[in-house]
Amino acid sequence: METPFTKLVGVRYPIVQTGMGWVAGPRLVSASANAGALGILASATMTVDQxxxxxxxxxxxxxxxxxxxxxxxxxxxxxxxQIIIEEGVRVASFALAPSKELIARLKDAGIVVIPSIGARRHAEKVAAWGADAVVVQGGEGGGHTGEVATTVLLPQVVDAVDIPVVAAGGFFDGRGLVAALAYGAAGVAMGTRFLLTSDSTVPDAVKATYLAASVKDITVTTAVDGLPHRMLRSELVSSLEHAGRARALAQAVCRAAGFRKLSGLSWPQMVREGLVMKHGKDLSWSQILLAANTPMLLKASMVDGRTDLGVMASGQVAGLIEDLPSCAELVDRIMAEARDVLARLPR
Structure with a gap:
């Protein structure tokens, strides 16, 4: 299935496996790529050498x-x-808008630049700066997310820019791919659906927690780091939401002390990281500490399997997913479903 996106990046199918921290490592990315999708390696949780x-x-x-x-x-x-330039990586994606200068540097090296955005004005900005495509995530998506549903945000962005638009937030099957194409998108991006595959390195017990979740078990909360964050509801999330400021600060300091040992960050470094992640928001000190710790809160679940100590970012589609196919099986299934849906549409 050829679209402007597949031609731009050179993949067989208009499907993207998103760069999820602690999840999108070499095994998942290579499995996605071999299946014909665009696999995205998550680098924010890696050192430069890693x-x-x-x-x-x-x-x-x-x-x-x-x-x-x-x-x-x-x-x-x-x-x-510089590393991805030297190593000949095909695509650079960004969760936050890269600067005009950074986009130019990557494009001069022949790398395709695809920022993720959550608002029409952001898409217009990065398109004007030279981005080759954008991933548009609606509020159904996991992790840090916005309030506007994909079905409302996607057509706004498609109408606003002249570059390929990839739809994210709420996609998990071939019907969704066809729907996104009908809106004018050039493909779909999925995180939770690829997390829940046999090629994902997420511990089996954590995957089982996702599979057992209903749509109502997936919530958006600002209690973790002060920003809207879509995740599975857990005892940790509930305790943070019901904690007063003093108790929340005590919990944050306690967790920060443990996660500081894992991350190797000093207390000043952790505070600086939290302040960077504020993005202009009015955060309490507990939220600043938790913002700095967010990658480690994710690691506790996604790597260590400690759902009691960590958070589990999740799209709403987790409530609809019931199995753990390989990436190859998943992509083949989605494409077969998409072709079947297209064949059954009235002519």
Whole structure:
């Protein structure tokens, strides 16, 4: 199935596996790429050396194009960009809008630049700066998310920009792919659906928690880091939501002390990280500490399997997913469903 997106990045199918921290590592990315989708490696939770090693591991597992997700506001963003240039990575994706200068540097090196955005004006801005495509995430998507549903946000962005638009938030099957194409998108991006595959390295017990969740078990909360964050409801989330400021600060300091040992960050570094992640929001000190700890809160679940200590970012579609196919099985199924839906549409 050829679309402007598949032609732009050189993949067989208009499907993107998103760059989820602690989840989108070399095994999942290479499996997605070999299945014909665009796999995106999550680099924000890696050191610079780990990023280079991970890129080389993906290259050893697949000859298909893949991408790397970068934090545009990271202090070492320039160094990370240099790595993906040197290693010949096909796509650079961003959770936050990269600067005009950063986009130009990547494009001069022949790398396709695809920021993720959550508002029409953001899409217009990065398109004007030279971005090659955008991923549009509606409020149904997991992790940090906005309030506007994909079905409302997507057509706004498609009408506003002249570059390929990839739809994210609420997609998990071939029907969704066809619907996105009907809206004018050039493909779909999925995180939770790829997290729940046999190629994902997320612990089995955590996957089982996702599979057992209903749509109502997936909530949006600002209690974790002060920003709207879609995740599975858990005892940790409930305790943060019902804690007063003093209790919340005590809990944040307690968790920060433990996560500081895992991350190797000093207390001043953790506070600086939290302040960077504020994005102009009025956060309490407990939320600033938790904002700095958010990657480690995710690691506790996604890597260590400690659902009692961590958070589980999730799209609403987790409530509709019931199995753990391989990436190849998943992509083949989605494409078969899409072709079947298209064949049954009235002519």
């Amino acid at each position: 990023l280079r090693s991970a890129v080389r591991e993906v290259k050893s597992r697949t000859e298909a194009p893949f991408g790397v997700n970068l934090r545009a506001d990271a202090g070492d963003a320039g160094e990370r960009v």
